[in-house]
Amino acid sequence: MMARLAPFPSASSEAASMRMKAVRRRDTPLELAVRSILHCHGLRYRVHVRPIGVFRRVADIVFRSEKVAVFVDGCFWHGCPSHGTLPVSNGEWWKSKIELNRVRDAETTLVLESAGWAVVRVWEHQAPGEAAASIEDLVRSRKR
Numbered sequence: 402m403m404a405r406l407a408p409f410p411s412a413s414s415e416a417a418s419m420r421m422k423a424v425r426r427r428d429t430p431l432e433l434a435v436r437s438i439l440h441c442h443g444l445r446y447r448v449h450v451r452p453i454g455v456f457r458r459v460a461d462i463v464f465r466s467e468k469v470a471v472f473v474d475g476c477f478w479h480g481c482p483s484h485g486t487l488p489v490s491n492g493e494w495w496k497s498k499i500e501l502n503r504v505r506d507a508e509t510t511l512v513l514e515s516a517g518w519a520v521v522r523v524w525e526h527q528a529p530g531e532a533a534a535s536i537e538d539l540v541r542s543r544k545r
């Protein structure tokens with residue numbers, strides 16, 4: 402289904418620092434801030450679970466009964482149009498890596514939407530209040 406990425410070309414210090422960034426992909430400051438606002442506003446959700454059990458993708462914030470899945474996307478890893486800069490060394494490899502992430506994101510959205518879910522993608526550069534407000538509006542509009 403999806404293309405495979407070649408192994409990283411060299412073990413440079415840059416690669417090591419990128420792996421360190423990868424460790425912080427969950428519970429980022431924005432994600433925690435958004436969750437905190439939603440919780441204060443009385444919304445309840447699951448964190449880091451699969452919206453659909455048989456589909457092996459984990460969403461960051463999941464509202465099961467309203468069928469809303471939220472993904473907080475890192476600007477680097479998901480190729481943000483404003484901040485998606487590529488490392489200078491091994492640039493081609495990083496380009497492929499991030500392109501694969503984007504393809505995977507699009508596929509995830511497509512599969513979830515086909516199953517009746519609403520998908521929200523939040524960039525890590527967005528203001529927490531603004532992101533939380535749009536999620537809250539959507540969740541409340543889908544409450545039965």
Ligand SMILES: [Zn+2]
Pocket residue numbers: 476481482483484485524525526
């Ligand atoms: Zn960004």
